[in-house]
Amino acid sequence: MIISFLLIIYLSVRLGKLEGRIKGRQYNLDQLSKQLELPENPINDELRALIKDGKDVKAVKKARETLGLSLLEGKNYIDKLKFDIDNG
Known part of the structure; x- marks a missing residue:
C-alpha cells in the first residue's frame, strides 16, 4: 500500500515536470513562428x-x-x- 502511494507521488511529480517541459517547448515554437513569420x-x-x-x-x-x-x-x-x- 505504501509502495503504491509512493509510486503515485513519483509519477505525479514526473508528469508535472513533463508538462512544464512541454509548455516551455510550446513557448519556443510560438516565438520561432513569430520570428519566421510563418x-x-x-x-x-x-x-x-x-x-x-x-x-x-x-x-x-x-x-x-x-x-x-x-x-x-x-x-x-x-x-x-x-x-x-x-x-x-
Whole structure:
C-alpha cells in the first residue's frame, strides 16, 4: 500500500515536470513562428467565425478534433483566439 502511494507521488511529480517541459517547448515554437513569420493554422479562420457567432463550445470541439488537443488545451486555444480578436 505504501509502495503504491509512493509510486503515485513519483509519477505525479514526473508528469508535472513533463508538462512544464512541454509548455516551455510550446513557448519556443510560438516565438520561432513569430520570428519566421510563418502563416498561422488555416483552421483559425473557421474558429474565429465560430467565436464571433457565440459558438465557443463548438469552436473548442472543432479545435480539439482538428488539432488533437485535450479539453483544457482546446479551451486555452480558443481563449487565446478570443483575446486576439478582442485586442486585435
